[in-house]
Amino acid sequence: MSKYTANKNIITVAVAGNPNSGKSTLINAVAGTMLYVGNWPGVTVEKKEAEFEFQGRKIRLVDLPGTYSLSPYTQEEIIARDYLVHKQPDVILAVVDSTNLERNLYLAIQLMELDIPVVVALNVYDELEKKGYRINIRAMENMLGDKLIPTVATQKKGTDKLFKAIIEVADNPAAYRPKQLTYDEDIEDAVKYVEQYIKEKHPLLAEKYPLRWLALKLMEGDRQVMQETRLENEGFLAEGAVNHLRKAHGDDIEAIMADARYAQVTGLAREVLKKPDILKIELTEKIDRVVLNRFLGIPLFLMAMWLVFKLTFDVSMPFVDWADAVITGPFTRWVEVILGFVRVPGWVVSLATDGIIAGVGFVLIFVPVIFAMMFFITFLEGSGYMARAAFVMDRAMHSMGLHGKSFIPMLLGFGCNVPAIYATRTLENPRDKALTALLIPLMSCGARLPVYVLFVGALFPTHSGTVLWSLYMMGILLAVLIGIVFKHTLFRGEAPMFIMELPPYRLPSMRSLTIHTWEKVKHFIVKAGTYILAVSVLVWFLLNMPWGVKHKRDSLLGQAGQMVAPVLAPLGFGNWEAASALITGIIAKEIIIGTMAEIYIEEKKDKEMRTTPTFTEDLKKIGISFAAAVEDSVTNVFSTLKIASISTDNQAESRGLISVIQDTYTPLSAYAFMSFVLLYMPCMVVAIAMKHEFGTWKWFWIAFAYEIILAWTVAFVIYQGGSLLGLGG
Amino acid sequence: MNLALLKPGEKGKITKITASGPFKRRLMDMGMLVGELVLVKKVAPLGDPIQVAVKNYNLSLRKKEAAGILVEKID
Ligand SMILES: Nc1nc2c(ncn2[C@@H]2O[C@H](COP(=O)(O)OP(=O)(O)OP(=O)(O)O)[C@@H](O)[C@H]2O)c(=O)[nH]1
Numbered sequence: 009m010s011k012y013t014a015n016k017n018i019i020t021v022a023v024a025g026n027p028n029s030g031k032s033t034l035i036n037a038v039a040g041t042m043l044y045v046g047n048w049p050g051v052t053v054e055k056k057e058a059e060f061e062f063q064g065r066k067i068r069l070v071d072l073p074g075t076y077s078l079s080p081y082t083q084e085e086i087i088a089r090d091y092l093v094h095k096q097p098d099v100i101l102a103v104v105d106s107t108n109l110e111r112n113l114y115l116a117i118q119l120m121e122l123d124i125p126v127v128v129a130l131n132v133y134d135e136l137e138k139k140g141y142r143i144n145i146r147a148m149e150n151m152l153g154d155k156l157i158p159t160v161a162t163q164k165k166g167t168d169k170l171f172k173a174i175i176e177v178a179d180n181p182a183a184y185r186p187k188q189l190t191y192d193e194d195i196e197d198a199v200k201y202v203e204q205y206i207k208e209k210h211p212l213l214a215e216k217y218p219l220r221w222l223a224l225k226l227m228e229g230d231r232q233v234m235q236e237t238r239l240e241n242e243g244f245l246a247e248g249a250v251n252h253l254r255k256a257h258g259d260d261i262e263a264i265m266a267d268a269r270y271a272q273v274t275g276l277a278r279e280v281l282k283k284p285d286i287l288k289i290e291l292t293e294k295i296d297r298v299v300l301n302r303f304l305g306i307p308l309f310l311m312a313m314w315l316v317f318k319l320t321f322d323v324s325m326p327f328v329d330w331a332d333a334v335i336t337g338p339f340t341r342w343v344e345v346i347l348g349f350v351r352v353p354g355w356v357v358s359l360a361t362d363g364i365i366a367g368v369g370f371v372l373i374f375v376p377v378i379f380a381m382m383f384f385i386t387f388l389e390g391s392g393y394m395a396r397a398a399f400v401m402d403r404a405m406h407s408m409g410l411h412g413k414s415f416i417p418m419l420l421g422f423g424c425n426v427p428a429i430y431a432t433r434t435l436e437n438p439r440d441k442a443l444t445a446l447l448i449p450l451m452s453c454g455a456r457l458p459v460y461v462l463f464v465g466a467l468f469p470t471h472s473g474t475v476l477w478s479l480y481m482m483g484i485l486l487a488v489l490i491g492i493v494f495k496h497t498l499f500r501g502e503a504p505m506f507i508m509e510l511p512p513y514r515l516p517s518m519r520s521l522t523i524h525t526w527e528k529v530k531h532f533i534v535k536a537g538t539y540i541l542a543v544s545v546l547v548w549f550l551l552n553m554p555w556g557v558k559h560k561r562d563s564l565l566g567q568a569g570q571m572v573a574p575v576l577a578p579l580g581f582g583n584w585e586a587a588s589a590l591i592t593g594i595i596a597k598e599i600i601i602g603t604m605a606e607i608y609i610e611e612k613k614d615k616e617m618r619t620t621p622t623f624t625e626d627l628k629k630i631g632i633s634f635a636a637a638v639e640d641s642v643t644n645v646f647s648t649l650k651i652a653s654i655s656t657d658n659q660a661e662s663r664g665l666i667s668v669i670q671d672t673y674t675p676l677s678a679y680a681f682m683s684f685v686l687l688y689m690p691c692m693v694v695a696i697a698m699k700h701e702f703g704t705w706k707w708f709w710i711a712f713a714y715e716i717i718l719a720w721t722v723a724f725v726i727y728q729g730g731s732l733l734g735l736g737g
Numbered sequence: 738m739n740l741a742l743l744k745p746g747e748k749g750k751i752t753k754i755t756a757s758g759p760f761k762r763r764l765m766d767m768g769m770l771v772g773e774l775v776l777v778k779k780v781a782p783l784g785d786p787i788q789v790a791v792k793n794y795n796l797s798l799r800k801k802e803a804a805g806i807l808v809e810k811i812d
């Protein structure tokens with residue numbers, strides 16, 4: 009037989025391991041994928057596949073959610089377990105965090121019980137060496153009977169060796185059967201007894217499951233395996249050798265097994281792991297002393313948030329101005345010129361400039377803001393702070409019957425609510441998941457940011473950071489309040505248990521920061537290019553229907569806006585323009601800006617003095633103004649860090665939309681409007697994500713109903729309360 | 738004596754785990770076993786949960802649950 013036919017066409021490798029051991033990072037490094045990574049347990053919540061070629065061989069990697077054992081506790085752990093047990097990959101790649109050897113090997117030896125060849129990556133090897141630890145790899149290989157390769161996934165070190173080993177093992181699986189670690193005699197007797205019973209009475213099950221593994225799980229009383237196999241009512245688990253085991257060690261076989269497994273890995277670690285005599289006080293300890301400090305912890309969290317918003321605003325605003333000037337100025341002119349050149353009818357020119365460029369362009373202007381915000385979020389995700397935030401917030405979350413882990417999806421919601429909804433999978437019970445998902449829309453996402461930036465820039469230029477911060481805080485505070493209300497109405501029941509690992513702090517590399525920031529920003533841009541584009545076109549037609557309508561006020565959209573406006577009047581923004589923009593914003597909140605731009609474009613054009621510079625003049629201006637934007641952005645960062653507030657000087661004439669907003673809104677009504685935008689409903693994509701995750705529209709409708717009521721009430725209180733206090737101005 | 742009663746900086750050796758069901762299983766999977774040493778490191782700013790070190794890593798759990806882990810204080 010030639011070697012060629014003996015080799016598998018494509019090698020399927022299941023990547024399994026403890027949460028946060030670096031599985032997704034490793035796959036990204038070798039396969040060039042951009043899987044979601046972050047420094048907290050439970051980032052990957054879905055099985056993801058990636059294919060790549062290594063030395064002429066095709067390899068399919070299956071990224072599994074991390075698990076602590078093969079007795080799943082949460083939904084994403086069940087996904088991992090089911091795949092490993094039922095899908096028969098060619099090789100299991102066990103990714104082990106070598107700085108945390110015992111707990112990681114505890115899972116690895118269970119993976120070896122699945123009767124599939126196992127290759128072990130001793131990942132995070134850089135941190136291990138930094139701590140001064142040493143592992144005797146040869147000795148460990150002999151004890152486990154697996155191939156072991158040290159790796160540093162973040163630096164792509166050791167991966168070539170790793171995949172060479174994987175191919176070798178996949179090509180000759182018989183030679184790399186994992187060693188069966190043997191337990192004490194009475195456990196082994198019981199295993200044999202159960203195996204025998206299954207082979208005789210249920211031969212089908214013996215084929216469907218790895219037999220030894222099945223026997224062990226049945227002895228442990230694993231709920232899910234019991235249900236799947238329907239063996240619950242057969243008495244064999246109280247008879248024969250299993251009964252002897254119970255008599256000798258007590259009834260709790262689960263505990264006996266956990267002890268036995270840990271005894272094995274502890275013994276193994278003692279043999280192979282050398283620690284230095286004096287342990288250094290690690291950086292993580294030092295940072296935690298401050299971040300988790302009893303008195304400083306929470307104020308520091310709030311200040312850090314404030315700084316993030318201030319920096320987001322200051323760094324990105326000059327670029328927003330620049331992009332605004334380019335898109336509304338030269339870019340629009342060029343499109344007009346080109347379209348004029350090919351002699352399309354006037355309405356097409358209007359559709360292109362007043363519809364598409366105004367609608368989509370105004371959304372795209374905010375890419376720098378989104379970028380800055382996503383950059384900070386990505387940094388937080390990679391730093392290890394997420395798990396600390398869960399730790400600090402647990403007590404507060406407890407008051408709404410949730411636990412700290414729910415705070416992680418909520419924080420992720422600041423980037424985008426959609427992945428946040430999926431991230432609720434890491435919560436143990438359905439009640440927590442649903443309640444957390446209901447609160448996520450109150451977390452102000454990146455798409456709402458353009459609205460704030462526009463209004464804050466127009467009306468609160470000197471207090472930008474504080475005003476932005478207050479909106480996000482409002483979201484969190486209302487989430488707590490609403491959570492408490494729900495706890496006493498829809499979601500009665502016990503507060504769940506809380507147990508979570510706190511990973512060490514890590515400094516994310518610039519490379520991974522850029523990649524994962526870009527992944528998030530890309531989503532925003534793609535959205536702008538697809539359905540925001542579609543909605544802009546639709547809005548343009550609605551603003552021009554009935555065909556040839558003189559005033560936009562009388563168009564279809566204008567009429568709809570006029571109908572809704574009175575409802576909004578007590579909130580301080582009862583004009584049809586705001587109402588129309590809010591209606592279109594149901595699809596996605598950044599559309600609010602696009603629609604406003606489309607509505608106000610006429611007025612702006614009239615105000616503008618129309619001289620037509622040449623193409624080269626345009627280009628030169630764009631270049632010079634960009635350089636100025638960079639300079640402004642840098643100076644802003646420095647002045648922020650000195651906590652001196654600087655006012656970006658408003659060149660009102662070049663910023664059409666901003667000046668219209670300054671004319672139409674007072675700071676008070678603008679604040680009421682922003683609060684309304686923050687709260688008024690989950691966007692369409694979130695609605696779909698909720699349906700997808702829960703299989704029912706129920707939660708979306710509940711979220712929809714409470715949010716619209718909440719938004720109106722809050723905006724009403726702000727506007728009316730503020731007016732009474734004389735803030736109406 | 739139980740784990741919730743230890744102060745930050747104090748160490749204990751687990752003597753019994755009174756929890757049951759899946760939560761007990763999870764505790765054991767994470768290395769909280771009878772005979773194991775646990776060091777209490779911190780209490781969260783709002784008074785709950787606590788952070789402990791076990792098997793060379795950091796774990797956080799609530800006082801209520803920690804009370805179900807009986808320990809013998811070690812100096
Ligand atoms: N120092 C160091 N850090 C690493 C290494 N591999 C991964 N990391 C970091 O560990 C953290 C977790 O990485 P992920 O790839 O998200 O871990 P995962 O195993 O996929 O985690 P889950 O999806 O939660 O199961 C990230 O912050 C990575 O940057 C490594 O070899 N060395």
Ligand SMILES: [Mg+2]
Nearest residue numbers: 031032051052
């Ligand atoms: Mg992952």
